[in-house]
Amino acid sequence: MGANPKRNTPDALKKHPRCGAHCRTTGKPCRGPAMANGRCRMHGGNSPGAPAGKAHWNYRHGQRSKKAQESRREYRELMKLLEDLMAVAEGSL
Numbered sequence: 001m002g003a004n005p006k007r008n009t010p011d012a013l014k015k016h017p018r019c020g021a022h023c024r025t026t027g028k029p030c031r032g033p034a035m036a037n038g039r040c041r042m043h044g045g046n047s048p049g050a051p052a053g054k055a056h057w058n059y060r061h062g063q064r065s066k067k068a069q070e071s072r073r074e075y076r077e078l079m080k081l082l083e084d085l086m087a088v089a090e091g092s093l
Contacts, residue, residue: 019043 019030019040032040050056053065062068 013033017034017038019032019034020038021030021040021043022028023030030040030043032042034040037044053059053062
């Protein structure tokens with residue numbers, strides 16, 4: 001019962017690249033293990049954000065979803081084109 005297992009870090013973890021972030025006040029570098037982007041989990045690591053669509057916990061009806069907004073945008077463009085065609089057709093009569 002002599003050694004603390006938390007203090008015995010494996011050699012692989014010691015050789016792992018460290019986070020490149022520096023403290024604002026002391027200027028010392030972060031000692032956390034870096035991920036693929038060169039930062040640790042607390043300084044810009046893996047954070048995909050909230051889930052989209054029905055998987056989001058605040059989803060209600062989908063009227064403001066990206067898909068619904070895009071379909072409304074396409075509908076408005078088609079209606080404007082139809083109005084322009086109607087104006088051209090009335091002018092030719």
